[in-house]
Amino acid sequence: MQIQQINNYWIFPVLLVIGTVFASKQFSLWTIIFVGYLVVRIFCTRNKHVICVSFLCSFFVLCNCMYLELKETKCNISEPFESTGVLFVLPDKIRVDGDQLQLEGIFTGAKINGLKVIASYKISSEKEKSVWANIKVPVKLYLSGTFEKPIGQTNLNGFDYRKYLKEKGIYQTIKVTSLNKIQASRPSMLQIPQWLSMLRKSLILHCERVFFKETAQYIKVLLLGYKTNEFSEFSAILAELGILHLFSLSGMHVVFFILLFRYFLLRIGISVEKVFWLQVFFSFIYAGLTGYSISVIRALMQANINAAKERFNVKISTLDCWSISLLISIFIHPYILFSVAGQLSYMLSFFILYIHPISKQVKSSLGRSFVFSLLLNICTIPIIGISFFEWQFAGIYFTFLLLPYFEKVLLPLLSISFFVSFFSQFRYWIQGLEYYFTLQTTLFYWLNKYLSYKLVIGSFSKFLFVGSFISILLFVYYLEKKSNKAWFVLALLILILNHKYLTSKGMVAFIDVGQGDSIFLQAPFHQENILIDTGGKMDFEKESWAKSASKRINAEYSVIPFLKSQGVQCLDKVFITHGHADHFGDLVKINEKIPVRALYFPSGTEKSQEFSKAIRILQKTGTKCYAILANDKLESCFDLQILAPKNSGIGGNDDSLVIQTIIAKRRFLFTGDLEKRGEQELVRRYPNQTIDVLKVGHHGSKTSTTDSFVQNFQPKEAIISCGRNNRFKHPNEETIQVLERNQTSVFRTDTMGMIYYEWYGIGTLHQAKIIKEQD
Incomplete structure (x- = not known):
């Protein structure tokens, strides 16, 4: 049999296939080196069966990748468009959550034929919800809706919904505007997947x-x-x-x-x-x-x-x-190996092949079980470093x-x-x-x-991922051979786990939290981690049937994963600029996941009932809370100057905490939701004080960012933090015009995702980087 001719050599075809897929998808010097090495190594086997099977498999997969690329190009329609057609959905692909309905199926219409899509629809009543939840047969939905390209990654190392759907062969989503007819579709005897x-x-x-x-x-x-x-x-x-x-x-x-x-x-x-x-x-x-x-x-x-x-x-x-x-x-x-599920399943099953012989060397059954659990947990480190960022x-x-x-x-x-x-x-x-x-x-x-x-290890670069993978292979190999070299390799792996303390990189990041604010400051060598505002949103009252079953909040998809990707085990300081939910709403949840050592807020904000409740919860967990005013001194790696408020307030927009700092020779001004009156007071107290980067007040509303304010501080760059398609229509066109008239470059989280700056050691600040959706 031909399969026997390459016994013990099947690893070579599969490695070449993996290299081919990565080279076709992410062509780089690394993939060229990897594929080149594999080609040489396969020829060195001098086994014609191994060589033929390897290159035939590689060619077949390359053709498949090219087909998928052509399909993606065909489906890659950036601009939203309206369409009417029929959506065929299997019963187990119908998901009901509160008043939200999600459908995964095949759409056939005038512009699109046979395209796999995700559709969303708002349920109007509890009775309708019950009908959708109890559908047991495939259905054809005659509908009209707006097709949109799925939203991509908007925060550094954050979840990429577009990539996730692409791995499932989905390139468009539909927001259903009208549902005209629902028709049951009984499958034939041969349509086994439907049954x-x-x-x-x-x-x-x-x-x-x-x-x-x-x-x-x-x-x-x-x-x-x-x-x-x-x-x-x-x-x-x-x-x-x-x-x-x-x-x-x-x-x-x-x-x-x-x-x-x-x-x-x-x-x-x-x-x-x-x-x-x-x-x-x-x-x-x-x-x-x-x-x-x-x-x-x-x-x-x-x-x-x-x-x-x-x-x-x-x-x-x-x-x-x-x-x-x-x-x-x-x-x-x-x-399949671009998905976390594929990586985890195949990587762990690969390591298990080498873990079993080691665990079998232990005489007692309990000892074998413990050694197996220990080694399996260590083997998850490479995947954790690129996907989850914390090792339990x-x-x-x-x-x-x-x-x-x-x-x-x-x-x-x-x-x-x-x-x-x-x-x-x-x-x-x-x-x-x-x-x-x-x-x-x-x-x-x-x-x-x-x-x-939990040890928050932060995000791995490609170099660290490869290094951790090879280190684990060597550790397992030397452990099986009972060689002392295993402990040297383990020490190297521990060093990789603590790589965040060895880098001189610092960062200022304006996190995309939707309609809200959250700014992260990290000092080189992980000396200090600071968060200014946490994001959050107002809860609108709904009937019980219409409420989502999931209690997870926005920070669990934005701020928390990003902080963990930066290796943040705890936050040294959190500043809340004022008492509105879009600036402090996610504070308690963030503290649950990433403990806050010290909380600072403008004096008077504690008068807000909701914020006062948050303070009490944090104090019970050991957080030190401080009410501060202008000119209060703070100990920090960053030169933080509190410019406002001068007097105690009630936590409103014009009571916002205004912070100025110089980072890598560039001056930043963070203004919370400061409005015109507060800006005028700031201009009066700090005339002709120029800055480099301005966090625009109140999400770009026309109630902030006056001509006189911008002319006084003369920012070179302005960051507007606001949500996509927000109901307040932020940022206002007047605000954009004011900034452009004063030759200020504008960056917006709603269109660019996270905006961040980096620097190394005593070097200068790099130019602003953005997480831009690839349309």
Whole structure:
């Protein structure tokens, strides 16, 4: 067999395929070096089968990448446009959250034909919400809507929604303006994916109907791979504990269900040969019932390749099995390794191949389990460095303790309860399950609050990512050989984890928080981290049915991930300019995730009821709170001068804290929401004092930034922090004209995303950088 001719060499075709994909997508010197090295190394094998298979696979994938690029170019319509057509949606692709409906399906219309899209629609009533939530069959929606390109990354190292959708083959979103008709669409017998979608949705609805909230959530996540918005806050806690992988359908879950399936068939007398083919069929069905998630498909492929190896007596290594499964995945989805799920699933399964031999050297079963958990946790470092930015050291212990519990207690308990529920629904058992899982969820929250330890490592550059990956490979290799070199490599890995203390880079960043303000200052060598305002938004009252199930706030998608990407373990100082929610609304949540050592605010702001409540919460966690006025002195790495307010106020716009500082020989002025009266007072007290960078007051409203103010301070650059398509129409055209008349360059977060400046050591400040959407 040809497959046997490259036994133990399948890693070469898959590496060349990976290099080809990255070279076609992110062409750079690094990819040229990587691909060039692989080509030379493959020829050095002198195995014609390895060489032929490697280059054939590479050519096939390159053609696939070119096809996807052409498809993307065709779908790359930057300007919004109106269209009418039909959207075909499978039942398990209908998501209802409060009064918001999200649909993923195939759109056919006058301008677009057969395009996969995400559509959003506002539900008008509780009755309509119930109808959408209980749809069990594929539907055709006759609608009109506005097509838009998905929003891209707007903050440094932040979530890129456009990239996320692109990895799923989605290049446009629709905002539905009118829904004319909903028509059920029964699939034919051969349309198996549609039948699986219907079955999955029926199982989800059965689960929600029979079980209470917490139990249903566990069953939907662990058995059906269905994560609702209600699960988002809980998943954030699990991620901080370092055990989110236990709640994501993965190799552990797949092995459990495959073994259970095989055991049942063998017990009823089916031959081993027939069990293999039934396992392949079961794998296809199970993949559909779990939504074809990357980790499930990877685990199922590896399980079936291993089973085929035994069934047909093919001698290939476990590394070959891993390589073939990845090769098949890339053939189907070339950009799979650009997704976090793909990176985690394949990287961790790769490292597991090398961890098992080491853990087996430990004699006791508990010792083996602990060593496995320890090494697996260390192996997550490269992915954490490019995606999550914080390493949960306590996750080692939690994984060690919970992995046997998941395998031997939780999964069997959920599986039996779920299957039995179709035949018998014992009320006391269902209530008991709810009490049990409510207690378990509470325990996880308690563990995260009191027993977790997170090391915020910050964002890895490509060099650090490669360095950490190679370091882990060497560490595992030397550990298996019982060489003392392992400890030298471990010391190097610890150095990489603390790279933030070795860089002389400083930063001033105007974070994109939508309609609000948040400014971050970081001193070189991580000496001091300061935040001026936190962002936040006003909550508008809705009926209970219309409220979102997710309680996550804007800062959890903007400020907090960015701060962690900069290695911020805690904030040395937070300044709140005044008592409006768009400047302090996310303060409490930020303090929960990244502790605040000292809080400063203009005297009188504490009179605001909501701000006063926030102060009390922070004080209970150990934050020192200070009310300050103009000319108060502060100890800081930065030369911070408080220019206003001069007198105690009530926390309004003209009571805003005005801060001036000189950073890398350039003068910054941060004005909060200062309006005309406050600006006039500032001009009177500081005449002819020029600055370089101005944070424009009140988001560019016409109530701020007068001609006299700009002429007095003569800023070279002005930053306007405001939300895209905000209801206040900020920034006002008059404000833009005032700045342009005075030869001031204007930067806006609504059109440019984050604006930031960097400098190194005692060097000068670099030019402003922006996170611009690539249209």
